[in-house]
Amino acid sequence: MNHIAAKPASVKPAPVETEALTLMLGDRVLLDRVNLRVERGQVLAITGGAGSGKTALLGALAGRPPAGVDVAGGVRVDGHLLIAQGGRLAPRRPLALQVAEVVGHHLGLDLRTALRRMADGLDRMGVPPAARRFDLPPEQLPESLRWACLFAMAAAVGPTVLLADAPAAGLDPTVRLRLLHRLADWARADGVALILAGRPEDGVAGPADHVLALRRGRLLPPIPLRTGPLEPLEPPGAARLHACGVGMSYPLAPGPRGEARSLAVLHGVDLDLRTGETLALLGETGSAKATLARSLLCLPPPTAGAVVWMGRDLMAAVPPGAREDPDRGGLRRARRDLQPLFPDPAASFDPAMTVGAQFGLVLESLRPDIAADRRDHRIDEALEEAGLRPEAALRSPAALSIAEAAHAGLARAILSEPRVLVADEPAASLSAEERDRFLDTLMAVRDRRRLSLILATERYDEGLRDAHRGIVMLAGRVVESADAGTLRTAPLHPYSRAMLAASRGERPALEGDAPSAFGQPGGCPLRRRCPLAREFCAQAVPELEEVAPGHHVACHYWDTVAEGAAEG
16 A cells, blocks of 8 residues: 655645545556645645556546546545646637636636736746736647646636646746746745646656656656666767758748748758767757758758768759759768658658568668568568567558657668668657667667767757767757766756756746747847846857867857846
8 A cells, every 4th residue: 555645744634635545447556545645835746657647646636537537545635726738728718708717716706806816826927017918819829828827827716736737748848847836936835735747757846845656556756767878988980970051941932022031940050970979959949950950861951051971062962953852963872871760750651551561662772782582681680679579560550659660760760771860859759668768779779880879859868868969959050069968067058057957857047938930039049038148149149169178159148147046
């Protein structure tokens, strides 16, 4: 039996108490006889993978378990409010009406008083007055503002217990952690018992006083995350892949006078990749890390600069107008050496063909030197090396689980015996355990084959865990590059520091959201969010400068201290 108390028992009744709480879904035990106690002003995080029972647990605490879930044992929860998974607000209805309904229903207030309480809640969630649009429906609000409004609505109601299922899960890490810390601050200040449920990677543990993980029907302490490589990394060899001033622009509709227009999303990036080296491309949504990764593969070719592989400019043979079909320029010969891993591997397979049939086409195209009667053996070897049984070749892509599809994508990538893998969030769709297993397999393949690897990810700690170097990208520019150890422990750019803080569950020192690619501010792209920003930041984009051997930073004031120790 579980006996788990988030805090030693006190004299006053706790607002959340369970006694031998058991949840059953058919014959499956979701929760096994748990005794749980959460005090006022306390923040508890409950983590677990998809299907672990987090939603069922919060539903049971709220008195509304999901259909099919049977509840046994004792549950007492005082004055609760539940924020459901996905943060649902009614579509196409102005926010003001929803505030009036929710706050008015709970507190019996008129619209003006309800909106005033909502404004106070938005203050506590860090939303500036200029961003408050009570006249808009939720679908016209940025996702971060929608979540802030949900949290502010909860603060306006003032429940004794707030239950939040996967709160702010779709936001970038720096924005998500800032909101979760503000929500936890409100709960502690107002004496609200707050329970946050989410996947381990969602960051709900960051602001919590106590963290419990749902594993095999029990609430247990979480398993510590691996923070370093399984084996010491071998030093890389000579540089073989070079990017020189790589840029990418996309055409837009003509202007009012018929003038040609384009949107630049990648700005003059230089990088070198050495033999056996792992390079992490780090950045959140809109950073253009995925665009850079695909540009290095010429999928599509960049619109500026050069990509040089083993002394050969891959763009030199591409004739004008052939960028949509670069293989006509002779790039096919480089496809064998440079292979991609996609963020949605299942979608990259042809649903009408078996896995093995598609692998056969890859070998036919990239390795015609392998005889047809030897291809099946090569396919079986690749599948086993990628962590699958050879029988997977006989299956259709639809018959693969999400994790199996990711491993099959890795097997396809190594079929041609490449020298470089370029991975764009290859484990983004996997659960925490599946992702760790996949990344461990990927690193084992890398080490066994002495591959160079480029790994693009928004997960700062995960990207640097098995890397030699890292590049931090913001709005299509490199803002910091250094060895992985430096970026893990002592980054200098405020954006890198914020990503590091978010990866640790700490409060990032950035305010607001990243601007749209269509509305980038002049000067430094971070200046509207940055704690170091000065007037000069609006006048010039910072140049990438070497501040120590091998360590480059693009920030006008990287060596200054933030004024006033701004709150996240």
